[in-house]
Amino acid sequence: xxxxxxxxxxxxxxxxxxxxxxxxxxxxxxxxxxxxxxxxxxxxxxxxxxxxxxxxxxxxxxxxxxxxxxxxxxxxxxxxxxxxxxxxxxxxxxxxxxxxxxxxxxxxxxxxxxxxxxxxxxxxxxxxxxxxxxxxxxxxxxxxxxxxxxxxxxxxxxxxxxxxxxxxxxxxxxxxxxxxxxxxxxxxxxxxxxxxxxxxxxxxxxxxxxxxxxxxxxxx
Amino acid sequence: xxxxxxxxxxxxxxxxxxxxxxxxxxxxxxxxxxxxxxxxxxxxxxxxxxxxxxxxxxxxxxxxxxxxxxxxxxxxxxxxxxxxxxxxxxxxxxxxxxxxxxxxxxxxxxxxxxxxxxxxxxxxxxxxxxxxxxxxxxxxxxxxxxxxxxxxxxxxxxxxxxxxxxxxxxxxxxxxxxxxxxxxxxxxxxxxxxxxxxxxxxxxxxxxxxxxxxxxxxxx
DNA sequence: ATCAACTTTGTTCGATCGACCGAAAATCTA
DNA sequence: TAGATTTTCGGTCGATCGAACAAAGTTGAT
Numbered sequence: 001x002x003x004x005x006x007x008x009x010x011x012x013x014x015x016x017x018x019x020x021x022x023x024x025x026x027x028x029x030x031x032x033x034x035x036x037x038x039x040x041x042x043x044x045x046x047x048x049x050x051x052x053x054x055x056x057x058x059x060x061x062x063x064x065x066x067x068x069x070x071x072x073x074x075x076x077x078x079x080x081x082x083x084x085x086x087x088x089x090x091x092x093x094x095x096x097x098x099x100x101x102x103x104x105x106x107x108x109x110x111x112x113x114x115x116x117x118x119x120x121x122x123x124x125x126x127x128x129x130x131x132x133x134x135x136x137x138x139x140x141x142x143x144x145x146x147x148x149x150x151x152x153x154x155x156x157x158x159x160x161x162x163x164x165x166x167x168x169x170x171x172x173x174x175x176x177x178x179x180x181x182x183x184x185x186x187x188x189x190x191x192x193x194x195x196x197x198x199x200x201x202x203x204x205x206x207x208x209x210x211x212x213x214x215x216x217x218x219x220x
Numbered sequence: 221x222x223x224x225x226x227x228x229x230x231x232x233x234x235x236x237x238x239x240x241x242x243x244x245x246x247x248x249x250x251x252x253x254x255x256x257x258x259x260x261x262x263x264x265x266x267x268x269x270x271x272x273x274x275x276x277x278x279x280x281x282x283x284x285x286x287x288x289x290x291x292x293x294x295x296x297x298x299x300x301x302x303x304x305x306x307x308x309x310x311x312x313x314x315x316x317x318x319x320x321x322x323x324x325x326x327x328x329x330x331x332x333x334x335x336x337x338x339x340x341x342x343x344x345x346x347x348x349x350x351x352x353x354x355x356x357x358x359x360x361x362x363x364x365x366x367x368x369x370x371x372x373x374x375x376x377x378x379x380x381x382x383x384x385x386x387x388x389x390x391x392x393x394x395x396x397x398x399x400x401x402x403x404x405x406x407x408x409x410x411x412x413x414x415x416x417x418x419x420x421x422x423x424x425x426x427x428x429x430x431x432x433x434x435x436x437x438x439x440x
Numbered sequence: 441a442t443c444a445a446c447t448t449t450g451t452t453c454g455a456t457c458g459a460c461c462g463a464a465a466a467t468c469t470a
Numbered sequence: 471t472a473g474a475t476t477t478t479c480g481g482t483c484g485a486t487c488g489a490a491c492a493a494a495g496t497t498g499a500t
Contacts, residue, residue, distance in 0.1 A: 177401030
């Protein structure tokens with residue numbers, strides 16, 4: 001079976017340069033190219049031939065390394081979600097005990113990730129507009145746990161009244177939407193005179209989200 | 221030219237039933253079918269044959285009535301955005317003078333429209349992920365004015381301090397994202413056990429957005 | 441009733457899609 | 471070095487796409 005056990009040292013036989021890239025490298029290049037292609041055009045609109053070209057290889061390599069377009073798509077999401085988890089984990093590293101500080105850090109991490117890797121938001125927005133096996137897989141494999149985690153943390157904070165009164169059913173999509181649409185729709189924002197790649201804008205955006213989500217309700 | 225001047229009374233010649241539908245009716249059916257198709261699969265993934273079948277007609281009718289898939293797409297957005305304008309205008313009808321009440325009503329109208337017509341959000345999210353002539357048209361024709369309107373109203377309210385401190389560059393997408401992702405991604409929400417078609421959820425969602433956007437900043 | 445305008449219907453075209461196959465080339469193992 | 475394994479590379483297959491065309495059928499005005 002191809003690539004399952006990476007046995008070799010992947011060294012180009014001392015002194016010589018490899019002519020064939022290792023499975024790992026090609027798979028990596030294909031996943032990266034596919035992430036951009038899926039994000040830009042959705043699953044159906046994405047072309048495996050364009051992916052292969054961007055990765056500097058051949059379309060038939062997708063069958064060889066991933067078997068189908070569908071499985072390649074799943075590997076793309078595995079990678080993106082692992083990156084998201086890593087970013088959030090890093091951001092919340094120093095606030096393990098204070099629940100409010102933890103959510104604060106998580107929101108900022110979410111915004112920064114959406115800015116750095118808008119492809120994840122784009123793919124999810126493409127996919128979640130109509131039912132499919134992929135969407136079912138995505139929710140079961142990934143979305144559900146994240147939503148449960150957020151909802152639990154939020155209802156805990158709600159008890160102490162330190163947080164905005166947001167319906168628990170709407171919370172997840174409200175926060176994700178507020179945090180990521182600006183970057184998912186960056187090409188539109190650019191045309192409107194906004195530059196979502198500006199790091200200072202990202203920080204101001206994160207500040208704003210923390211301010212509106214993590215503030216006790218005010219009576220007018 | 222077909223259908224430009226609707227001269228006739230469109231009456232089925234007393235007693236008899238028409239065998240041909242009028243241009244107006246077919247165009248209407250095609251636009252409706254196309255809106256759903258574009259929303260579900262994006263521009264490239266949408267099939268003109270499926271649209272025609274859903275509209276009870278033939279694919280070649282699209283060429284006849286709209287010339288190209290591209291022009292049909294533009295007519296879909298003209299209609300959706302007209303509907304959005306009508307909904308917002310109706311919602312803000314009774315608060316012409318009080319700027320704060322006006323934005324309050326506009327936010328609620330936006331949420332209700334996103335819930336009622338998720339297709340607009342879906343199409344925009346599909347389209348805004350990568351540059352295209354359609355996106356340029358969309359921004360120039362529609363998005364820009366709306367953003368300018370919102371930004372102006374917001375900065376006015378900011379002066380009186382009655383409103384959350386949100387960066388003006390990020391405001392538009394933050395609000396739209398918070399208001400519409402839940403409905404744009406309704407199939408995902410359903411799988412997660414949330415029902416975005418529940419009118420009470422929609423109202424609670426609108427309440428929450430008004431609460432977090434239209435509240436003076438609190439210091440912690 | 442006639443005729444021009446409008447609408448429907450069926451078909452064809454070239455292009456692109458994902459999946460698949462097999463032989464050649466390179467690499468690793470023994 | 472010989473043989474087994476991995477990777478590359480070019481090509482083919484049926485399906486579907488948007489666009490286009492040409493008749494044929496329907497309608498309303500004259």
